[in-house]
Amino acid sequence: xxxxxIRVTEEGVTTEQKLQLIEGVTDLLSDVLGKDPATTFVIIxxxxxxxxxxxxxxxxxxxxxxAAKKTER
Amino acid sequence: xxxxxIRVTEEGVTTEQKLQLIEGVTDLLSDVLGKDPATTFVIIxxxxxxxxxxxxxxxxxxxxxxAAKKTER
Amino acid sequence: xxxxxIRVTEEGVTTEQKLQLIEGVTDLLSDVLGKDPATTFVIIxxxxxxxxxxxxxxxxxxxxxxAAKKTER
Amino acid sequence: xxxxxIRVTEEGVTTEQKLQLIEGVTDLLSDVLGKDPATTFVIIxxxxxxxxxxxxxxxxxxxxxxAAKKTER
Amino acid sequence: xxxxxIRVTEEGVTTEQKLQLIEGVTDLLSDVLGKDPATTFVIIxxxxxxxxxxxxxxxxxxxxxxAAKKTER
Amino acid sequence: xxxxxIRVTEEGVTTEQKLQLIEGVTDLLSDVLGKDPATTFVIIxxxxxxxxxxxxxxxxxxxxxxAAKKTER
Numbered sequence: 001x002x003x004x005x006i007r008v009t010e011e012g013v014t015t016e017q018k019l020q021l022i023e024g025v026t027d028l029l030s031d032v033l034g035k036d037p038a039t040t041f042v043i044i045x046x047x048x049x050x051x052x053x054x055x056x057x058x059x060x061x062x063x064x065x066x067a068a069k070k071t072e073r
Numbered sequence: 074x075x076x077x078x079i080r081v082t083e084e085g086v087t088t089e090q091k092l093q094l095i096e097g098v099t100d101l102l103s104d105v106l107g108k109d110p111a112t113t114f115v116i117i118x119x120x121x122x123x124x125x126x127x128x129x130x131x132x133x134x135x136x137x138x139x140a141a142k143k144t145e146r
Numbered sequence: 147x148x149x150x151x152i153r154v155t156e157e158g159v160t161t162e163q164k165l166q167l168i169e170g171v172t173d174l175l176s177d178v179l180g181k182d183p184a185t186t187f188v189i190i191x192x193x194x195x196x197x198x199x200x201x202x203x204x205x206x207x208x209x210x211x212x213a214a215k216k217t218e219r
Numbered sequence: 220x221x222x223x224x225i226r227v228t229e230e231g232v233t234t235e236q237k238l239q240l241i242e243g244v245t246d247l248l249s250d251v252l253g254k255d256p257a258t259t260f261v262i263i264x265x266x267x268x269x270x271x272x273x274x275x276x277x278x279x280x281x282x283x284x285x286a287a288k289k290t291e292r
Numbered sequence: 293x294x295x296x297x298i299r300v301t302e303e304g305v306t307t308e309q310k311l312q313l314i315e316g317v318t319d320l321l322s323d324v325l326g327k328d329p330a331t332t333f334v335i336i337x338x339x340x341x342x343x344x345x346x347x348x349x350x351x352x353x354x355x356x357x358x359a360a361k362k363t364e365r
Numbered sequence: 366x367x368x369x370x371i372r373v374t375e376e377g378v379t380t381e382q383k384l385q386l387i388e389g390v391t392d393l394l395s396d397v398l399g400k401d402p403a404t405t406f407v408i409i410x411x412x413x414x415x416x417x418x419x420x421x422x423x424x425x426x427x428x429x430x431x432a433a434k435k436t437e438r
Contacts, residue, residue, distance in 0.1 A: 022126030053241030095272030168345030314418030
């Protein structure tokens with residue numbers, strides 16, 4: 001009966017990708033710990049990029065910096 | 074000063090139902106543990122059904138299967 | 147399939163009280179939202195009083211202040 | 220590598236305020252515990268006021284009561 | 293920069309199994325979403341069986357029931 | 366009424382440091398968002414280093430690598 005919470009930034013994760021995450025995590029817990037898929041919860045939270053901070057900045061700015069670097073190359 | 078986080082799928086929970094959950098949980102913690110309602114937090118998260126996995130599938134598909142079964146009967 | 151996380155301070159909650167919380171929350175979600183107890187998770191976290199802050203102090207100190215007030219009366 | 224989750228009610232927190240929270244928390248963890256900003260996560264969740272309960276009521280009602288009190292004065 | 297929280301009951305998960313979970317989840321997020329392992333957090337919480345409720349009972353009792361059933365066979 | 370959850374590895378955080386984190390976060394939320402300290406929760410979780418994964422390894426091993434590098438210098 002594991003509970004798994006996956007938090008990622010809200011950047012266009014598709015339904016298909018979410019299914020792959022749900023299946024992948026459920027299989028992993030079944031394989032490693034023998035947990036029953038029927039009582040394995042996997043919950044995906046998508047967090048706006050303004051609301052996620054890393055290295056003192058939010059991910060909106062981080063992405064803008066990354067994009068600017070690409071165009072410089 | 075309990076903190077209670079209720080996570081449910083985003084399937085039309087009404088404001089009135091949310092109030093019943095808030096009152097019910099607050100009273101339960103007061104009755105069982107003598108906790109002060111004035112510092113009891115109850116936070117309800119509503120998770121999209123694509124983002125909630127159980128038994129290797131998301132709840133969107135699970136509901137579709139449940140609905141299909143009903144029409145077969 | 148609700149997931150409910152109850153966080154309280156680590157102050158001697160008994161197994162019996164934990165069962166009352168588990169039963170009470172599960173029944174509340176069944177009554178209010180018709181949720182199936184068989185897939186309702188209730189997880190209780192007990193947090194050391196040094197690790198819980200309210201009103202700029204930790205609960206260890208808060209309890210000491212409360213105890214001192216009682217002996218003054 | 221701290222993970223900090225800030226949960227507040229959804230009441231118009233600006234991007235600038237979110238940045239101040241991200242910077243403030245990251246600096247605090249660096250100053251107090253020497254944690255590396257490059258692996259310090261700060262995630263802000265904004266919760267609808269209907270979904271946040273305190274003292275047996277939701278914050279939508281609490282705000283209405285507070286506003287009514289102000290106009291009475 | 294995903295944050296993944298795996299909550300399981302405190303029933304003897306070994307260090308090696310924890311490593312398999314950390315590697316498995318990190319690889320899954322890299323494969324499915326292209327996330328960088330260097331900023332992928334995986335945190336495992338082990339919850340005492342008295343503190344985990346499912347189907348109106350705690351897991352300590354559930355395990356006792358399961359064990360009793362096995363000896364009956 | 367903010368709820369702030371700080372998760373760090375279990376590596377000897379002192380009571381005094383916890384108080385600094387509680388005071389610092391509470392003051393930050395008061396300064397930036399005008400939140401009332403009397404209903405500001407700050408909860409610190411200390412996670413065993415075997416249970417925290419970053420970059421496909423647990424922090425126990427990461428610390429051992431860091432220590433080995435230091436002695437090489």
